[in-house]
Amino acid sequence: MIKVDPGKCLGCLSCSNVCPNQNIVLLQSADTRTVHWKKCKEECDLCVEFCPAKALALVAYDELVPESEISFELVACRVCGSRYATLPMLMKVEASLPAGMQEDASGLEWIRICSQCRRDIEAEKAAGQVMKERKRISP
Amino acid sequence: MPVYVDISRCIGCRSCEVACDRVHGGKGHVNVHFVGSLASVPVFCHHCEDACCTMVCSTGALHKEGDKTAFDVDKCTGCGLCQLACPFGVVRTDKIAHKCDLCSGQEMPTCVMTCPANALSLDFDLASRRARNRAAMLITRGGRA
Helix, strand or coil, X not given: CXXXXXXXXXXXXXXXXXXXCCCEEEEECCCEEEEEECCCCCCCCHHHHHCCCCCEEECCCCCCCXXXXXXXXXXXXXXXXXXXXXXXXXXXXXXXXXXXXXXXXXXXXXXXXXXXXXXXXXXXXXXXXXXXXXXXXXX | CCCEECCCCCCCXXXXXXXXXXXXXXXXXXEEEEECCCEEEEECCCCCCCCHXXXXXXXXXXXXXXXXXXXXXXXXXXXXXXXXXXXXXCCXXXXXEECCCCCCCCCCCHHHHHCCCCCEECCCCHHHHHHHHHHHHHHHCCCCC
16 A cells, blocks of 8 residues: 655645556645545555655555545635645745746746736737737727 | 747637647647737747756656657656646646647647738747838838838
């Protein structure tokens, strides 16, 4: 069975995706993500191999150990407020990228903004020059 | 080498979005965004030189291949870190990651071939060349650029 280190788990989608037996169940609501590891008797360690945080380990089956479950409150986007990621995942991204890349030219911490809003910001920037001309023509 | 957009030509018809969806089994990666009522911008993968998505990928599924940010679907675990690491919000995770592959195997990406307004191209200089040409045309006719 699989032992989880709650201090290391990012709450990502890797283990639940790679498990061939659906023994790792992901429950997601609007503001919470819960990962539930069923007590499997398999000797398979795909989830252990692919865990990006090395938070899982294959241990001997033990009847007395309860099933593991970790809940993560999802972090709200700083622009629109929609909840889009777990905090450990965002911290992992922040730890993986050079500090100079984590702020855009306007000082915006884009990692704490959801994908939809990042695209909106990109579109607004890209349209800047065209918008100026068009506003001049049709104010 | 990404797909470049000449925003002054984009008519917001979303043909690129539909074309991308069609080629990638309903899971396309082009999003046309509207800026007020005056402009539309299709947001594409930039195939960044220092690509953040490749820096967070723990299996090497996302990697650089020359000037392209390539994706090896067999290595992807669908963890979702790349989606959070993309500064432009153009990588999506739905069991596995979905991102622009410039329609690998084709000479020209389908979005570029489809755009009815000729707003898309693989040529970085095309938009500025067109602007220079328009200015030159005006001047030859006695107008002001």
